[in-house]
Amino acid sequence: xxxxxxxxxxxxxxKELHRLGREYPDPAxxxxxxxxxxxxxxxxxxxxxxxEKAIKLGEYIRNETLALYSLRKYRYLKRMxxxxxxxxxxL
Amino acid sequence: xxxxxxxxxxxxxxxxxxxxxxxxxxxxxxxxGVDLNVKHSMNPFDEIAVxxxxxxxxxxxxxxxxxxxxxxxxTKAAETLRTxxxxxxxxxxxxxxxxxxxxxxxxxxxxxxxAVIEREKEGVDLVIMGKQAIDDDAGQTGQxxxxxxxxxxxxxxxxxxxxxxxxxxxxxxxxxxxxxxLKCRLPLVVTTDLRLNEPRYAxxxxxxxxxxxxxxxxxxxxxxxxxxxILETIKVTEPPKRVGGGKVENVDQLIAKLKxxxxxxxxx
Numbered sequence: 001x002x003x004x005x006x007x008x009x010x011x012x013x014x015k016e017l018h019r020l021g022r023e024y025p026d027p028a029x030x031x032x033x034x035x036x037x038x039x040x041x042x043x044x045x046x047x048x049x050x051x052e053k054a055i056k057l058g059e060y061i062r063n064e065t066l067a068l069y070s071l072r073k074y075r076y077l078k079r080m081x082x083x084x085x086x087x088x089x090x091l
Numbered sequence: 092x093x094x095x096x097x098x099x100x101x102x103x104x105x106x107x108x109x110x111x112x113x114x115x116x117x118x119x120x121x122x123x124g125v126d127l128n129v130k131h132s133m134n135p136f137d138e139i140a141v142x143x144x145x146x147x148x149x150x151x152x153x154x155x156x157x158x159x160x161x162x163x164x165x166t167k168a169a170e171t172l173r174t175x176x177x178x179x180x181x182x183x184x185x186x187x188x189x190x191x192x193x194x195x196x197x198x199x200x201x202x203x204x205x206a207v208i209e210r211e212k213e214g215v216d217l218v219i220m221g222k223q224a225i226d227d228d229a230g231q232t233g234q235x236x237x238x239x240x241x242x243x244x245x246x247x248x249x250x251x252x253x254x255x256x257x258x259x260x261x262x263x264x265x266x267x268x269x270x271x272x273l274k275c276r277l278p279l280v281v282t283t284d285l286r287l288n289e290p291r292y293a294x295x296x297x298x299x300x301x302x303x304x305x306x307x308x309x310x311x312x313x314x315x316x317x318x319x320x321i322l323e324t325i326k327v328t329e330p331p332k333r334v335g336g337g338k339v340e341n342v343d344q345l346i347a348k349l350k351x352x353x354x355x356x357x358x359x
Contacts, residue, residue, distance in 0.1 A: 012295070012296070016294065016295045019295060025113065069292075070289065072113075073112060073113075073135060074289070076112055077112070077135055080225075081285055083265065083285075084267070
């Protein structure tokens with residue numbers, strides 16, 4: 001049964017992913033549509049183990065997206081501000 | 092400048108709201124500036140500074156009394172402060188300037204920061220800030236602030252270890268050709284380099300909690316500072332378009348092309 005607790009977790013996860021999706025770098029990838037679609041698909045789960053699995057998958061995607069963003073930023077900064085200040089940043 | 096309580100650190104982290112790193116910059120038709128109607132976010136080096144302050148607290152625990160963030164900017168700059176509060180700062184100061192005002196220059200910023208430090212009743216022991224802003228790449232504010240305050244400075248820090256009891260800090264700096272280790276007495280200005288740390292993500296629950304943290308609003312006039320620019324931007328242009336390279340079949344062709352380009356051989 002979907003408890004109040006899992007409902008709250010799912011909703012807060014959705015809100016977090018939704019906010020993250022605003023910054024997704026590839027315009028061709030419809031983050032929000034996929035997000036909505038995946039949550040809708042699992043809206044009627046009743047087995048607590050399945051619910052837990054679905055939430056864990058959502059959290060995994062959230063962490064992967066965060067890693068994507070921070071790697072992207074780090075790579076850009078590393079190129080633009082090289083350790084060896086004598087080398088020019090690439091054009 | 093009033094010294095702070097003997098063993099507790101008061102940290103000040105100035106941050107700047109800049110054009111987001113991922114935005115493709117476009118020069119305005121008047122060639123006096125760039126299109127600012129784009130996404131803005133906190134200067135990445137300032138994110139590293141806020142992160143370092145929060146990590147210092149995680150390491151030193153109660154020895155860090157307060158982490159304050161400060162910014163100079165229009166109303167929208169408050170968002171940048173909220174992000175810093177969500178990462179872990181305690182309170183913020185917003186020096187509000189009109190949206191139409193020209194961007195403050197490093198010297199003006201340093202003078203404003205000096206005024207902020209002098210008005211802090213508990214004093215400030217450590218200023219951690221980004222080494223440069225990705226919009227102007229000036230890299231001057233930290234150094235100017237240290238000069239104005241007559242404080243020690245350790246710039247391009249890639250490692251920071253603070254001992255509040257001894258009122259000392261050991262900073263590893265990135266310099267050409269390697270690393271330099273400095274021992275500095277507090278109060279100190281540190282500017283952050285890329286390799287100091289990796290900033291954490293401000294999660295949504297933390298952003299919500301941060302809404303309750305206080306933001307004090309000030310004007311430059313209240314600080315007794317004039318932020319009018321003393322430099323005039325004459326022209327802003329894009330870098331020259333990269334010309335395509337060419338391929339050569341062999342060494343002789345390479346030499347011919349080099350000669351064409353005007354490079355003369357040197358007698359060995």
